[in-house]
Amino acid sequence: MLLIECPYCGVRPELEFVYGGQAHVARPHDPAACSDEQWAEFLYWRENAKGVHAERWRHTHGCGRFFNALRDTTRDQFLATYRVGERPPAASSREREPQP
Amino acid sequence: MSGDLRAASGGRIDRNRVLRFRFDDREYTGAAGDTLASALLANGVHLLGRSFKYHRPRGVLSAGADEPSALVTVRRDAARMTPNLRATQVELYEGLEAFSQNRWPSLELDVGAVSGLLSPFIPAGFYYKTFMWPRGAWHRLYEPKIRAAAGLGRAPEQADPDIYANRFAHCDVLVVGAGPAGLAAAAAAAGSGARVILCDEQSEPGGSLLAEPAAHSEAAIAGEPAARWLTRTLRQLTAHPRLTLLTRTTAFGYFPHNLLGLNQRLSDHLPRPDPGQPRERQWQVRAREVVLATGALERPLVFPGNDRPGILLAGAARTYLNRFGVLPGSRVVLVTACDAAYQAALDLHRAGVSVSAIVDVRSGAPDGPLLEAARLAGLPVETQATVLGTSGRLRVRAIRIQKLDSAGAPAGPVRRIRCDLVLMSGGLTPSVHLFSQSRGKLAWDESLAAFLPGQAVERVRSVGACRGVFSLAAAVSDGTGAGLSAARDAGFSVSAAIPEAPLPESAAAGRPGALPQPPGVSGEKAFVDWQNDVTARDLTLAAREGFRSIEHVKRYTTTGMATDQGKTSNINALAIVARELGEAMPRVGLTTFRMPYTPVSFGSFAGFARGELFDPVRATPMHDWAARQGAVFENVGLWKRARYFPLPGEDMHAAVARECLAVREHCGIFDASTLGKIEVAGKDAATFMNRMYVNAWANLAVGRCRYGILLRDDGFIYDDGVVARMAPDRFHVTTTTGGAAGVLALMEDYRQTEWPDLDVWLTSTTEQWAVIALQGPAARRVLEPLIEGLDLSAGAMPHMSAARGRICGIPMLLMRVSFTGELGFEINVPADFGLPVWQAVFETGQAHGITPYGTEAMHVLRADKGYIIVGQDTDGTVTPDDAGLAWSIGKGKPDFLGKRALERPALASPYRKQLVGLLTRDPQQVLEEGAQIVPGRHRSAPEPALGHVTSSYHSARLGRSIALALVGAGRSRIGETLYVSMPDGDIPVQVTSPVFYDPQGSRLNG
């Protein structure tokens, strides 16, 4: 059970969160203009990064907000969490370990 | 028999509290403070069990969690049987009843021991090489025999009545292990003001200090005798209000982000536990800083015949003597590869046990204060020697030793020494289990011949023996330093100077691997893994057969895979394989340490989640009324829903038929409260709904309802439900019962992440409203007298309209909707008023034949009309057009969830499976749901089915069976005859429209 820092509520246990998959997979603005390949890409293709992964979480059993996180999938350590609409912090940002 | 092998005094037992207990149906006595193992040893019982594979007689090897051999079943009553407990950890209580395992007919005379005779032919992995003929015989012939021979104790056969508790906890510093280092760490951290949890697996804190003699101990901490230091430190610790000391509590797992799982055993040591209190409690502790003070385990020596009862680890013998006051033998031979074990011989000597020999197996000329003390005490020390074997059937009787020459090879005469106790020590292995579980790197230390904690990943420190700091004073200093620095790192100001961390010590390095044997002699088995009966020869065989990674060796030979998880065997196995391969030990690898440290009961993981508390039972406000009416309930998600309301003597079929007819002819009342309800509000609510649902919402008038369909962006139906527009900026959205949470989450996702600019908000009102569906031609007549301020006439309140009003004086949201095809209303009242309003409606309805109906009748009634149930008539691969619902899609909408996906080639194909009706020729024949539909009756080979039956019922109103089905290009087949394939023959069916009843909808609009 991970510890996750909600950008609104602070550090909380994973039990309060729902994982939301890869972050920054924007729904195309004009779906009708998409090819089948582009739509399939949006629906199904994911980075599945081994290493730093930008991903979405929702603090479902908390403030209810979706937010984004950078997590190292080889160690399950969070590097940063940030609000929807914000740009991911630079990859060089110092690693932070959540505190209970 | 009484405990005659008890020293006259000493130890931490209470000789005045005599406890009676039974082992294998014989009665014995022990003392308060004993373990089962110590009490049996005090009674001279060394034979405690039989080994897994060869059924060798086995005794006690250790005195703690590392015990591989002395496994017993403890029985409190028929439902409270616990197999495979280590006798070394079972605390004695009055009336304890224990049994040995894996033997028949008795422990002394075990027929299974015949497998020992076959041992030349059943080496490691033998089962991979045989039992293959004839084909299929493995499962029928060989496997049952192997399975019967395998396994240790018997699983309990009755439901466990005990309670298990759970607790989440947080602390600044968690200290695992209450030995000297852990106690010092906890005291230092608590003294700095930190919130500390200190846990230890034993019944009392003290760790290795408990094995020190209370009287004349050489052990001292800063000049203070160890026993006094322990008492004083404990007093100091228990005075700290922010320190929690947990005994009988094993830290079994180290999880990401400094979460540790602790298993606290609350009642297994009690003679008569309160059945209302938990047996165990699982703690999930989140710690800012962790200090591991988990100590070290003594390694056995690998020599022929090293497994007989009466052969113990040297440290264990000290524990039995000094902690439990037990004399484990009368003539002892100590075989050692390290200095520390000499203390065992000295202690036994002082207790009056005759020390026949100390056999030091190290090469070179060992020296040190303990060796000196042994010489001074006149104990016979044989250096540079090896052990060739032992004898004695159920108890060791003698040991054979031989000197080593300068090259380290056995040479010279063989000496046989009579004894009834052999102690051995191959050195100490630091317990790095939890550190390794935390994903910290382990570093091989050649001088210690051990893996030590290296680079940490979590916020964790190791102190004392678990990082190779064995000597008492150094371990205490190490603990103090770690406790202080942990408190500091957790944010507390630390005034005391943090002592420098001591370096690991190589004094206890010992000698991993097998003792040297004369060449060419194929003597007795030299065991590495006691419980799984893995010998040194098995390991060399595995290496010879090409298993070179230690993980392969482990899996091929099963070494280290017994219930002790290789605590005593892993390092010896690694050394033997490394030697065989000519590789350095760390090159061969180290097997991964896996959770749990010692076995943990399933019940403690399950906690209170059992029966009614396994999952929340969600009940509607009208649930108890339905129960009183004799309703049969079904589980739908977490909800309990009334499935049907049988009258006395009715089965489901009869009840459902009666309920259906009542709705069609009079009036039925149905509890629809479980449907999900979401308030979508804000000035952009209509825009939001337009983007989410396939339907057109902009043109829906206030006070009107529409059947909404929600797709996911893959184009398949996700949910459906009636949506009422309550205001220009407000929609009351209903969802399926099972889909409520998912729909809300999906909506929030798009609202927050795709369209954050929209002024729209969502609030679940599922539980705010009790929903009473009143359906049938008499519905309006039943309702009218109860309503204030609303005109229910068809003109004022047509089908698919909604209005606020009052019922029984209660504010209400009334929707005229129907899932039955009849005139119908859904009365939404605040939940607390659900039951009284329901009762009022029911009472008023008596004059109109009102009948409660359940979900089963609801399903039949909607199937009459061809209305789909999402999840039954759809399966996540059905589009609106497949379901015949293309009409619901808002024309000219630029976009909605799933719109683009519907244009993909496979989703636009005319050959897709489409929802149709099926009618059997025999009107009384009800098709089976899930049955496959095929085009022709006579088929030579299996061919792909055209589709399957999704819903099938006997329709009471139609007086015949009806079915819905998904059939390839189904709508183009209407009128055709197809076949439903059944094991006993195909059933011809006619493809029809899915609407069987009132296709014009005149009843609905009445």
Add this chain to the structure above:
Amino acid sequence: MLVAIFDARHDLPPTYRLCHRDQTMQRFSGLSLLRRGLSGHRDWQPQWRKAEPKPAYDAVIVGGGGHGLGAAYYLAREHGLRSVAVLEKGWIGGGNTGRNTTIIRSNYLRDESAALYDHALKMWEGLSQELNYNVMFSPRGVMMLAHTVHDVQVFKRHVHANRANGVDNEWLTPEEARGVCPVLTTDGIRYPVLGAAFQGRGGTARHDAVAWGYARAADALGVDIIENCEVTGIRRDARGAVQALETSRGVIQARRIGVCAAGHSSVILRMAGVRLPLESYPLQALVSEPVKPIFPCVVMSNTIHAYISQSDKGELVIGAGTDAYTSYTQRGGLHISSHALEAICELFPMFRRMRMLRNWGGIVDVSPDRSPIIARTPVPGLYVNCGWGTGGFKATPGSAHLFAWTIAHDRPHPINAPFTIERFREGRLIDEAAAAAVAH
């Protein structure tokens, strides 16, 4: 035991040619055990050579699990490829092959899936003899419990669909289910058991033996099994076709590369510029301490997430679910194991006093429709076998066999033809997830 060891068919010589090629393999049998037992087991050969990488191979398989080793075996055995290597970054069988709960069944819903898994199941039935290695295939029956009316509908649909496809799967009443598994509790629990789908041909096998058996048999056909060899890059020629692999042990030329890297498939394929619709999740399993036989079959409950059987050694083998998030750490959360044990204790309340002995994690590569990909990739010469999610072990022989066929012919076998990457673009999903959310 005596009877058991000295089984029939001693008549073959101790070594024999597995096929008409290359090397001889020490034959395993009761007699060979007996013979070598008398001489102290001194002359057993390594079960597979510790091969050093050669500069070039006709085909290279990346990934030394059951699927990869098996593919190499069938390439050599059935397609006559003379020069084949398997590259494994660690030790063979150390990934999901050695970490799963070994459930084998073929009662999948979709026609395509049923054909694929039943192809595998039929191969399991003769695999020990094929490989001369006892993989302990034990068709003790797999029972899938229905707890809700919806479950009943779904599983009955499976039963009917399977029968149409010639796959055995029968419906059991709760009483019949207890007859198969006497320790099962069907009533008085939060979600009573309303029935079960039962595949009698399903069962379990010994996972390590599958890897070792394929390795030994492939080795005997000349396949180089190269352990501790990590692939770090894929080289392509001017027209984009694969040319060579860069590895921790040097560059290895190969015109045909098959990737069987499970949770790491995305990582390997990305080296050739191919992206996959996969996500890798942690999956945990655990065993109890061993006890005498008490559990005769395999029981699965998808509704309350319990998967259990008893190993030949006596351990209760229990599958847990995946964690919610993608990860390559091979470990999951405590709450995931707890959830699995809650379900086990609910169905089998006598096991509450049983104790967890060992818990471990693997990395499973999950596709959007929970069906695998066994296909060519857009890169000529590069083939992939992935997306098995939580259920790949059961398919091992079939998957390996079809993958070898696909590599050898540069086109899919009819059975795996639907299992392409392109199906996700076209919307031709083989959706086992939507149908029943059946894992394992």
Add this chain to the structure above:
Amino acid sequence: MVDLSSARQQQVLAPTPLLKQLPPAARLVLRGRSQVLAAAADALGLPRSETPCRAVRSDVRAALWLGPDERLLLGSADAAAEMHGLLQRALAGMAHSLVDIGHGQVGFEVSGARAALALNTGCPLDLDPASFPPDMCTRTVFAKAQILLWRTGATTFRLETARSFAPYVTQILALAGRES
């Protein structure tokens, strides 16, 4: 007609020193942007606050921060209509969502020296006053239920849960309360 007088007093459990059910309450969920939340606070006579996970209260009302755009407004049951009216007037013309969930949730008071310990049977949060001080409020989980937890005093918590989850939550709390 029906007697509704007792409808709102239904108890799911008998009070114990640890746990008692609170009387029915007015509960409104207000969602909107900052200015809406501020205007609502003004209208209800509550201090404006955007501090996450904190409740503000007056003698008769309270506003609990549920999320950046979401407040739970509590009052006595008989003041529901009045609160609703005040807010509707104050928020007229401003985009917002105001939804009555007064019957959808049930409130409990968990109190006493063992309150935090009992809650930690199912709630994974650190309930030490340093981490969870008085006036802190948050949605969280209690075993398999979602709850809203508000520390109203040093050893007193208000726990709210959806009405159908109340028996589950209270049964587990009762079990925890019996632990010695």
